[in-house]
Amino acid sequence: MSRQQHRTTVYLSEKTVTHSEKMDLLVLPSILLIISTVHAFQYTELVQHVNSHQEEYVEALRDWVAIESDSSNVLKRPDLHRMMEVVAQKLRLMGGAVELVDIGEQELPDGQTLALPKVVTAKFGSDPNKYTVCIYGHVDVQPAKLEDGWATDPYNLTDINGNLYGRGASDNKAPVLAWIHAVEAYQALNIDLPVNVKFVIEGMEETGSNGLDAMILAQRDTFFTDVDYIIISDCGWLSRRPALTYGTRGNCYFYAEVEGPKQDLHSGVYGGTVIEPMTDLIGILDTLISPSGKILVPGIREAVAPLSDEEWKMYQDIQFDIENYKTKIGVNQLMYSNKVDLLAHMWRYPTVSIHGIEGAFSDPGTKTVIPAKVTAKFSIRQVPNMDPAMVKKQVTDYLHSVFTKRKSPNKLKVTMVIGAKPWLADTQHPLYEAGKAAVKRVFDMDPDLIREGGTIPIARTFQDVTGKSIIMMPIGGFDDGLHSQNEKMSRYNYIEGTKLFIAYLNEVSQIKKTSV
Numbered sequence: 001m002s003r004q005q006h007r008t009t010v011y012l013s014e015k016t017v018t019h020s021e022k023m024d025l026l027v028l029p030s031i032l033l034i035i036s037t038v039h040a041f042q043y044t045e046l047v048q049h050v051n052s053h054q055e056e057y058v059e060a061l062r063d064w065v066a067i068e069s070d071s072s073n074v075l076k077r078p079d080l081h082r083m084m085e086v087v088a089q090k091l092r093l094m095g096g097a098v099e100l101v102d103i104g105e106q107e108l109p110d111g112q113t114l115a116l117p118k119v120v121t122a123k124f125g126s127d128p129n130k131y132t133v134c135i136y137g138h139v140d141v142q143p144a145k146l147e148d149g150w151a152t153d154p155y156n157l158t159d160i161n162g163n164l165y166g167r168g169a170s171d172n173k174a175p176v177l178a179w180i181h182a183v184e185a186y187q188a189l190n191i192d193l194p195v196n197v198k199f200v201i202e203g204m205e206e207t208g209s210n211g212l213d214a215m216i217l218a219q220r221d222t223f224f225t226d227v228d229y230i231i232i233s234d235c236g237w238l239s240r241r242p243a244l245t246y247g248t249r250g251n252c253y254f255y256a257e258v259e260g261p262k263q264d265l266h267s268g269v270y271g272g273t274v275i276e277p278m279t280d281l282i283g284i285l286d287t288l289i290s291p292s293g294k295i296l297v298p299g300i301r302e303a304v305a306p307l308s309d310e311e312w313k314m315y316q317d318i319q320f321d322i323e324n325y326k327t328k329i330g331v332n333q334l335m336y337s338n339k340v341d342l343l344a345h346m347w348r349y350p351t352v353s354i355h356g357i358e359g360a361f362s363d364p365g366t367k368t369v370i371p372a373k374v375t376a377k378f379s380i381r382q383v384p385n386m387d388p389a390m391v392k393k394q395v396t397d398y399l400h401s402v403f404t405k406r407k408s409p410n411k412l413k414v415t416m417v418i419g420a421k422p423w424l425a426d427t428q429h430p431l432y433e434a435g436k437a438a439v440k441r442v443f444d445m446d447p448d449l450i451r452e453g454g455t456i457p458i459a460r461t462f463q464d465v466t467g468k469s470i471i472m473m474p475i476g477g478f479d480d481g482l483h484s485q486n487e488k489m490s491r492y493n494y495i496e497g498t499k500l501f502i503a504y505l506n507e508v509s510q511i512k513k514t515s516v
């Protein structure tokens with residue numbers, strides 16, 4: 001019950017007591033009926049509003065997806081700046097107190113600098129008697145090209161059978177819009193927001209949230225001072241069942257550069273005489289992880305907190321269809337064959353992924369070249385109790401020692417470009433109880449309590465700097481294809497997700513004050 005609704009309840013009770021000397025147990029059920037009708041009426045109105053505006057919501061997503069806000073491509077930086085302006089303007093038009101916060105510059109590997117996209121902050125309401133929630137999201141995206149194997153233009157939102165395909169549709173443009181539309185629905189119906197709402201929307205999440213840590217630290221005692229809770233909706237469900245997320249893995253992202261001759265060479269003319277940078281690079285990459293998934297960098301596995309019996313039991317109880325998972329990603333064998341091992345290695349243990357090699361020949365055709373300089377990109381997902389600073393040293397020392405044994409004349413340079421810590425929440429916190437109630441109201445089922453194998457770099461900073469509790473409330477589907485070809489957001493998740501956020505704001509307003 002929201003504060004507003006709570007006032008209604010008191011009013012109804014007082015009125016009944018005042019006007020009826022003989023109130024007895026027979027009257028109570030009708031009072032309760034009236035009260036529940038008041039709730040149902042408001043929620044129903046909000047839901048009707050969402051249902052009748054869903055085409056507009058899809059159009060808004062289409063406009064946002066059309067902006068190629070790829071934060072990893074420096075050539076797309078103007079699009080990213082425009083994206084942040086569009087977000088700010090949307091929130092301004094809704095009457096929010098909006099700021100575009102300058103977070104400085106980014107230093108590029110070649111030493112040049114580039115302006116970071118501004119962070120949009122906004123504020124709706126400042127009633128000291130209400131909780132204040134801060135909703136975090138991002139509107140930058142991963143790279144996408146039609147030639148990567150997309151069935152449709154990644155920047156032209158395409159509705160096929162109720163799925164909205166487009167880069168960034170699920171990660172994270174639709175969830176950000178769903179939050180905005182949730183606030184807009186309350187406004188449109190002149191229903192008081194049950195909590196004050198703040199937004200922090202950034203444009204560098206996909207590349208490690210550069211500049212955002214410093215901004216949060218700088219605004220800890222200003223923008224964040226009255227924030228009670230932080231809500232993040234930048235992840236997905238595990239199955240068709242809605243979920244609440246209580247943990248994310250961190251990520252340490254590395255470049256390993258091997259440099260040899262001063263320029264690329266003809267492999268027929270020079271092959272056999274030159275110690276090739278690519279051979280060195282592949283050789284050292286192959287020492288990072290064994291074929292059975294064992295990380296070979298000394299010290300990494302030793303740092304991982306052991307899986308407790310309680311966690312094991314939680315994973316055991318989660319419904320997870322292994323065959324369905326295999327079908328979804330198109331493989332017939334996984335690294336592990338039982339559910340608990342799979343979930344634990346998805347969420348709870350570190351892993352090494354090798355993403356690509358810059359400078360290597362990768363076009364179609366058969367170019368016979370010896371690349372002069374190649375840079376591998378790989379990352380290691382972080383879990384409690386790993387420490388990115390320690391991982392940086394462990395990986396750098398290890399790769400140099402392996403490289404030294406090769407006795408190669410080439411030069412190796414190892415750099416860590418992202419060092420994001422893992423995040424973990426207390427599922428007993430009332431934020432999660434409120435989340436369960438909202439899911440129950442909208443989907444009429446209990447949510448899965450899950451962790452996330454991916455990384456939301458800023459989650460841990462929010463927790464450490466502001467000291468506030470965080471909940472992750474995903475609305476993405478389990479098969480949305482984040483970072484992949486044909487990323488999508490289903491209409492169902494987008495629209496029902498908007499209702500979930502509407503319901504959640506209401507549930508949060510009812511958390512007992514002592515629970516903050």
Ligand SMILES: CC(C)C[C@H](N)C(=O)NCC(=O)O
Pocket residue numbers: 171172205206234235236248251452453454455456482
């Ligand atoms: C599923 C992730 C938590 C989604 C997030 N937006 C993301 O992609 N983060 C970067 C990463 O590499 O995990």
